[in-house]
Amino acid sequence: xxxxxxxxxxxxxxxxxxxxxxxxxxxxxxxxxxxxxxxxxxxxxxxxxxxxxxxxxxxxxxxxxxxxxxxxxxxxxxxxxxxxxxxxxxxxxxxxxxxxxxxxxxxxxxxxxxxxxxxxxxxxxxxxxxxxxxxxxxxxxxxxxxxxxxxxxxxxxxxxxxxxxxxxxxxxxxxxxxxxxxxxxxxxxxxxxxxxxxxxxxxxxxxxxx
Numbered sequence: 001x002x003x004x005x006x007x008x009x010x011x012x013x014x015x016x017x018x019x020x021x022x023x024x025x026x027x028x029x030x031x032x033x034x035x036x037x038x039x040x041x042x043x044x045x046x047x048x049x050x051x052x053x054x055x056x057x058x059x060x061x062x063x064x065x066x067x068x069x070x071x072x073x074x075x076x077x078x079x080x081x082x083x084x085x086x087x088x089x090x091x092x093x094x095x096x097x098x099x100x101x102x103x104x105x106x107x108x109x110x111x112x113x114x115x116x117x118x119x120x121x122x123x124x125x126x127x128x129x130x131x132x133x134x135x136x137x138x139x140x141x142x143x144x145x146x147x148x149x150x151x152x153x154x155x156x157x158x159x160x161x162x163x164x165x166x167x168x169x170x171x172x173x174x175x176x177x178x179x180x181x182x183x184x185x186x187x188x189x190x191x192x193x194x195x196x197x198x199x200x201x202x203x204x205x206x207x208x209x210x
Contacts, residue, residue, distance in 0.1 A: 040158065040159070041159060042064060042158050042159040045066060045067065046064040046065060046066050046072070046159075047064070047065045047177075048062060048063075048064060048065075048182075048183045049062070049063040049064075049065055049136075049176070049177065049180035049181065049182065049183075050062055050063070050076055050180060050181040050182075050183070050185075050186040051063065051076075051136035051180055051181075052181060052186070052189070058078070058079065058080035059079060059080060059081075059131055060075075060076035060078060060079060060186075061073065061074065061075060061076055061079075061133070061134065061136050062074045062075065062076045062077070063136050063137065063176075063180060064159070064162065065173075065176070065177070069167070069168060069170060069173050070142070070165060070166075070167060071137060071139065071165070071166045071167070071168060071176075072159075072162035072164075072165055072166075073120060073133065073135060073136065073162060073163045073164045073165075073166055074155075074161060074162045074163060075133065075155060075161070075163070076186075077156075078190065079131075080131070081123050081125055081131050081155075082155075082156055084125035084126060084127050084129060085125055085126040085127075086123055086124075086125060086126070086152040086153065086155055086156075087124045087125055087126045087152065088123070088124045088149075088152055089121055089122070089123055089124075089148045089149050089152050089155065089163075090121065090122050090124075090149065091120070091121050091122075091144050091149070092122075093119045093120075093121070093122050093132070096112075098112065098120055098121065098141065098144050098164070099144050099146070099149075101141050101143075101144065111140035111141050111142055111167070112140070112141040113138075113139075113140060113141075114135040114137075114138070114139060114140070114141050114166060115135065115137075115138045116134070116135060116136055116137060116138065116179075117134055117135070118134060118135040119132045119133070119134055120132075120133045120134060120135055120141070120144075120163055120164045121133040121144070121163050121164070123152075123155075133163045133164075135164070135166060136179075136180060137166060137168055137172075137176050137179075138168060138169075138172060139166040139167050139168035139169065139172070140166065140167045140168075141164055141165075141166055142164075142165040142166065142167045143164065143165040144163070144164050144165075145161075145162050145163060145164070145165075147160070148161060148162075148163065
């Protein structure tokens with residue numbers, strides 16, 4: 001007796017339902033405007049905060065704060081190292097190699113503890129001058145960016161050129177925001193020389209910057 005072949009996967013096949021209406025969802029091709037200035041991934045998901053270093057003019061840092069409190073430590077766009085040209089980046093700062101940092105689990109166990117002023121990396125410029133990249137906040141060092149070691153020019157790529165990923169405690173997030181400058185404050189300070197009080201990474205005290 002001949003038997004019919006049974007397709008065991010038949011129940012998982014997609015069967016279109018012609019009774020459903022797709023609604024008024026616009027076609028992405030027709031909605032996209034190439035002339036429109038769309039926000040970048042960084043602008044959509046991160047808050048830009050700035051650490052001015054009154055003791056080292058031209059060596060400002062930028063912190064990208066995500067809503068999940070992950071922080072990316074970066075150079076501010078106006079950092080003097082960009083003007084000079086970056087030759088190399090290393091996480092071996094003499095007494096400690098940050099690239100050896102390892103973490104595990106959701107609580108990031110094993111991560112190095114950093115605080116404002118902790119050296120994270122050393123940048124060497126084409127003219128031989130060197131600049132330390134420091135942490136602007138307290139937290140655990142979760143990750144370093146090996147890509148900027150391999151290709152130092154990546155430091156200038158927004159969002160990709162971070163130096164380190166730092167994970168602060170949840171109860172410290174508001175204090176971090178209060179200790180740094182917003183993008184509006186930073187731009188105003190750069191453009192017209194307005195005065196602001198910021199925390200010195202060396203003394204930990206408020207100082208005026210103008």
